[in-house]
Amino acid sequence: MGEWKTVYEDEVEERWVTLKVYESKDDEEDDDDDGLVVRVTVAPIDDEPEQKGDEPKPIAKPDAEDNSITLDPDAVEDLEEELIEIGFSPEAVRWIVSKVPD
Incomplete structure (x- = not known):
């Protein structure tokens, strides 16, 4: 068994x-490179807080699941295409993909 690591x-x-990348306990013993397993979750950020009393409404946190999109590409190479499909610019896609460990 393994776990997802942010x-x-x-x-x-x-x-x-x-x-997130999936780290399997078997990865250390397995010399076959089946490719890295990645998962990207994208959630909108509420940039216009509503005023209620004296306290502004907090900005959406990463655990806000209402409008989030989760991408589970078959390969890291597919991640770029999927990020573009949901509206990220090529520069943002390169930035996000650059964060995937080698």
Whole structure:
């Protein structure tokens, strides 16, 4: 068994991006490179807080699941295409993909 490890989490083009890689306990013993397994979750950020009383409404946190999109590409190479499909610029796509460990 393994676990998902967050390798990058930040705002990119007004959306919260969380990049995770799957680390398997068998990876250390397995010399076959089946490719890295990645998962990207993209959530909108509420950039206009509503005023209620004295406290502004907090900005959406990465765990806001209402409008989030999760990408599970078959290969890291497919991640670029999937990020472009959901509206990221080529520069943002290169930035996000650069965070995937080698």
